Amino acid sequence: MTIEVDQDACVGSGQCVLTAPDVFDQRDEDAIVELLDAAPAAGQWPAVRNAAAGCPAAAIRVGA
Amino acid sequence: MTLADRPALPFARPNLLDLAPLYEVLRREAPITPVTTPAGDPAWLATRYAEVRELLGDKRFGRSHPEPERASRISTAAVQDGPTGDYASEATDHARMRRLLTPAFSAKRMRRLSEHVQELVDTYVDAMVADHDRAPDGVVDLHAHLAFPLPVAVICQLLGVPETDGEHFRALSDRMATFSGEDAQVAREEFGRYMAGLAAAKRAEPGEDVISDLVRAQAEDESFGYPEMVRLCVGLLFAGHETTVNRIGLGTLFLLSNPEQWQALVADPEGRVDAVIEEIMRLGAPGDLGLLRYAHSDVEIGGVRIERGDAVILSVNSVNSVNSANRDADVFADAEAFDPDRAERGHVGFGHGPHFCIGASLARTELRAVFATLARRLPDLRPAVGLDELDVRTDHITGGVRSLPVRW
Numbered sequence: 001m002t003i004e005v006d007q008d009a010c011v012g013s014g015q016c017v018l019t020a021p022d023v024f025d026q027r028d029e030d031a032i033v034e035l036l037d038a039a040p041a042a043g044q045w046p047a048v049r050n051a052a053a054g055c056p057a058a059a060i061r062v063g064a
Numbered sequence: 065m066t067l068a069d070r071p072a073l074p075f076a077r078p079n080l081l082d083l084a085p086l087y088e089v090l091r092r093e094a095p096i097t098p099v100t101t102p103a104g105d106p107a108w109l110a111t112r113y114a115e116v117r118e119l120l121g122d123k124r125f126g127r128s129h130p131e132p133e134r135a136s137r138i139s140t141a142a143v144q145d146g147p148t149g150d151y152a153s154e155a156t157d158h159a160r161m162r163r164l165l166t167p168a169f170s171a172k173r174m175r176r177l178s179e180h181v182q183e184l185v186d187t188y189v190d191a192m193v194a195d196h197d198r199a200p201d202g203v204v205d206l207h208a209h210l211a212f213p214l215p216v217a218v219i220c221q222l223l224g225v226p227e228t229d230g231e232h233f234r235a236l237s238d239r240m241a242t243f244s245g246e247d248a249q250v251a252r253e254e255f256g257r258y259m260a261g262l263a264a265a266k267r268a269e270p271g272e273d274v275i276s277d278l279v280r281a282q283a284e285d286e287s288f289g290y291p292e293m294v295r296l297c298v299g300l301l302f303a304g305h306e307t308t309v310n311r312i313g314l315g316t317l318f319l320l321s322n323p324e325q326w327q328a329l330v331a332d333p334e335g336r337v338d339a340v341i342e343e344i345m346r347l348g349a350p351g352d353l354g355l356l357r358y359a360h361s362d363v364e365i366g367g368v369r370i371e372r373g374d375a376v377i378l379s380v381n382s383v384n385s386v387n388s389a390n391r392d393a394d395v396f397a398d399a400e401a402f403d404p405d406r407a408e409r410g411h412v413g414f415g416h417g418p419h420f421c422i423g424a425s426l427a428r429t430e431l432r433a434v435f436a437t438l439a440r441r442l443p444d445l446r447p448a449v450g451l452d453e454l455d456v457r458t459d460h461i462t463g464g465v466r467s468l469p470v471r472w
Contacts, residue, residue, distance in 0.1 A: 011162060013420045014171030018428070030163060031170040053410055056420035058121075 001045055002063040003052075005033045009059040019054060020047035033059060072100040073109065073377070074352030079451045080465070081317060082400070083349060087111055087379070087388040096366040099377070102243065102353070103145070105136035107375035108368070109354070113392035113412070115366040116378050121417030122365075125357040128154040129373060135358060136375035141461040142240045142248035143302065144356050148295070151360075153287075158418065160288060161296060164281050165422055168222070168274050174425040177218075178433065184217055185210070185433045189441055196472070203448040207468040211312035214430060219304035222426070223297070224273025225262065233258065237302050241461040252298070259297045274300065308427050310464035312434055315344035317454075317468075319435070320447050322402045326439070333439040339404035341431045345413030347402055349387035351463040354379045355415070380412050387413070444472040 003023070012031035016024035023044055025034045040048060052060040075084035090097055095112035110116050119125060129135035129147035137146045149157055167173070192209035196202060216234065220227045236258065239251035263279050270276040275297055282293040319326045319340070329336050354377040363370045370376060379388035390411045391399045397406065414421035421427070438445060448469035455466040 011418055011420055012166035012170065013414075014174075014425050017171040018425065026167075026170045026172055028172075029167060031166040050409060056414075056416045057418070 001040065001042075001048065003035060003038055003040070003048060004061040004063070005035050006057075006059040006061070007032050009057045011057045011059075013056050015054050015056065016051035016060060019051040020044060023048055024051060024060075070098045070100045070106070071109075073102055073107075077352070080314065080350075080454060080456055080463070081321060081347075081451065083388060083391065087391070088393075091388060091392055091394075096368045096370075096376075101136060101375070101377070102139045103137035105138070105375070107136050107138065107377050108370055109377050109379065110366070111379045111388040112366070113389045113395045116380050116389035117412055117416050118365065119357065119376060119378055120355075120380070120412065120415055120419065122363070123155075123418070124359065124361045124363050125376065126151075126154045126360050127357065129358045130360065131373065134373065138353060138356055138375065138377065139461060140243045140245040140248065142252040143461050144353065145248075146356075147358055149292075156287070157292065160285075162418075162422070164278060165274065165300075168277065169422050169426055171425040174429045177222075177426075178429050180221075181214075181218060181429055181433045182437070184214055185437045188213055189437055193441075202471045203469050204471070205467045206316060206470045207309075207313055207465055210434065211316070211468065212309050214312070214434065215305040215308035218426070218430060219301060222274055223301060223304065224266065224271045224275045225301060229258075233301060234305075237306055238460070240302065241306070243459050243461065255298050255302075256294050259294050259301070263294065263297065304423060304426075306462050306464075307423070308430050310350040310462060311344065311348055311427065311431060313465050313468050314348040314350060315341070315431060315435060316438070316445075316470070317447070317451070318344055318347060318402045320445065320470075321451065323446075325402060325404065326445070328404075329435065329439040330443040333436040336404065337432050337436040337439070340435055341428060342409075342411065342413075343402055343404040343406070344431065344435075345427075346390045346396070346411035347387070348413070351461055352458075353377060353461065354387075380415065442472050445470055446472065 010033045014026055017026055023037045023040050025036050027034055049062055052062045075086045077084045090111045095115050096108050096110045099107055099109040101107050110119055128149040128151040130151050132147045135147045139145050188210045192204050196204045216230050217227055236251050236255040240248050242248055266276045266279045278293055282288045329340055357376045359370045359372050359374045361372050390413060393399045396408050414424040448471045457464055
């Protein structure tokens with residue numbers, strides 16, 4: 001699985017941090033998304049897909 | 065279509081949990097339809113999930129109006145009643161607002177706050193239990209004991225508002241949101257003066273709170289007008305308690321009206337509470353209107369042509385919404401049912417796109433503590449009056465109840 005985050009599109013909602021806290025974080029200064037783990041283990045994949053689907057800014061892209 | 069032929073908002077609803085049946089018809093047959101607002105002006109009403117979600121993310125719509133004096137008015141309250149902000153600078157003002165506020169409400173910060181929120185909930189529930197033990201009929205008011213004081217205490221702390229002012233700003237919020245015309249506007253002005261006084265106090269003696277941060281940011285940025293800052297502070301204090309107060313009440317009613325769901329939560333509070341909260345956010349519809357936008361250019365969508373300056377009411381959660389989009393059967397199976405186990409995700413209960421609710425993580429933190437605690441401590445909780453006997457604020461933009469009598 002590959003994950004890309006678009007920090008320009010991110011609106012800092014933190015939905016991804018709630019959904020997949022081991023993979024996504026928010027920067028302290030502006031709450032914009034940060035990728036903690038660009039190649040997470042398969043156990044994380046469903047949570048990552050949910051985070052991508054639930055992002056209100058469509059700022060998370062998941063590839064094969 | 066003449067103004068007289070259009071359906072007039074609000075549509076009468078059977079009770080606080082169900083919507084007017086007309087919404088289902090509109091979603092199917094006219095997902096963006098011309099209506100008349102309670103103020104008597106023309107507007108579009110968007111009811112279907114697909115269009116509402118698209119409109120929420122569409123930058124050709126905003127909260128300001130190119131010619132504000134010509135804008136359709138929505139209601140005679142002083143909240144979501146008409147255009148706000150400056151048309152020329154809306155995008156930059158909004159970006160600055162997000163930049164200033166988003167970190168203070170981030171998921172991480174809210175997680176750190178959760179222990180404190182839990183302590184507050186325990187204290188309020190203790191008092192409610194004590195009151196119950198004293199009450200001859202065993203009936204207590206969950207609204208006064210928990211739904212109201214918790215969000216007020218939490219937002220006061222975050223913003224740096226003295227909790228002792230609670231009664232004062234609560235009364236102002238209430239008047240601002242009532243369909244009363246002049247008095248609503250007077251209350252908004254009073255709220256503004258109250259907030260300006262608080263801001264002046266923070267300027268003299270800054271604290272570690274959001275209003276102090278905003279005062280500091282305003283002083284350092286020429287383009288950040290003082291009235292804009294005061295308006296933002298009023299909005300934060302208003303939305304920061306009004307929405308969650310209503311959501312706790314609605315959530316309690318959804319759970320107690322679906323006893324099998326309440327029992328499931330009682331059996332596994334920690335395991336089920338998150339799904340329960342999302343379902344409360346999906347279904348809950350405290351008010352009778354919706355989120356207001358104005359078209360900033362001509363837009364073709366959902367088979368209609370919306371012209372620059374037209375008002376669009378999005379039937380989705382806000383302080384005052386009907387929330388039809390989240391009951392769209394094209395997206396949610398058995399959409400009217402309260403079912404935390406449903407497979408579908410992606411409700412727009414906190415909005416979508418650039419205006420996504422800044423307080424979403426705060427709301428979830430509060431709701432989580434409330435419903436897990438109620439399920440753990442009061443497993444026999446049940447309503448003391450029927451749905452149709454509740455004292456509902458129908459003259460009020462955010463709706464909700466004035467009291468919520470329960471027993472166990």
